[in-house]
Amino acid sequence: MKTSRKTDYAVHALMILARNKKQELSVKELAEIENVSSSYLAKVMQKLSAAEIVSSAEGKKGGYTLARAAAEINLAQIMKLFEAKDNVFECVDDIHGCSIRDRCKIHNVFGKAYQKMLAELEQTTIKDITDPEIKKGKDLI
Numbered sequence: 001m002k003t004s005r006k007t008d009y010a011v012h013a014l015m016i017l018a019r020n021k022k023q024e025l026s027v028k029e030l031a032e033i034e035n036v037s038s039s040y041l042a043k044v045m046q047k048l049s050a051a052e053i054v055s056s057a058e059g060k061k062g063g064y065t066l067a068r069a070a071a072e073i074n075l076a077q078i079m080k081l082f083e084a085k086d087n088v089f090e091c092v093d094d095i096h097g098c099s100i101r102d103r104c105k106i107h108n109v110f111g112k113a114y115q116k117m118l119a120e121l122e123q124t125t126i127k128d129i130t131d132p133e134i135k136k137g138k139d140l141i
Contacts, residue, residue, distance in 0.1 A: 007082040009036055009044045011075065011129075017054065018070035018130040024063030044082075051081055070130055076121035 013030050027045055031038035045064055048054045055067045066073070100107075 003079070004082055005040070006044050006047075007078060009034065009041050010048055010078050010082060011126075013041065013045065013064075014048070014053070014066065014070070014073060014078070014126045015130045017064060017066050018126050022065060024057055024061070024065050026063040029063065047081060051077075053077065053081075066126075070127035071125050073126045074122050075124045075126075075129075076118050079118070079121055 012034050016030055016033055017025060025033075027042045028038050030045070031041045034041070045054060045056070049056045049064070052067050053073055054064045056062065056064050
């Protein structure tokens with residue numbers, strides 16, 4: 001699955017904030033830790049702030065913290081926030097649509113696959129992926 005750079009930056013920034021509980025980190029600090037562009041990350045953080053996933057404090061000592069516990073932020077929320085326009089399967093999203101939906105045999109399969117993917121992402125939180133031990137799904141060996 002291919003996700004946008006914004007989704008990748010968002011997930012990694014949230015993991016960093018989860019590891020640094022209650023400590024405000026600036027965009028510059030987050031960008032240095034992630035080794036990414038601070039101007040691009042700033043846009044990502046603004047969107048996370050608008051969605052009330054992170055809290056921001058202005059000023060010289062300001063920065064970002066998680067707005068709620070890492071266990072309450074799931075990956076589906078992040079995916080939907082940043083990937084709404086570029087769904088993994090464009091033909092099943094509400095933006096692009098599909099002109100042959102009624103006669104396409106694969107459309108239903110893609111729709112079900114997308115729903116299963118979102119269900120899995122809804123069950124995986126920032127806490128799950130931040131903890132040292134990776135949480136394995138019940139179907140994985």
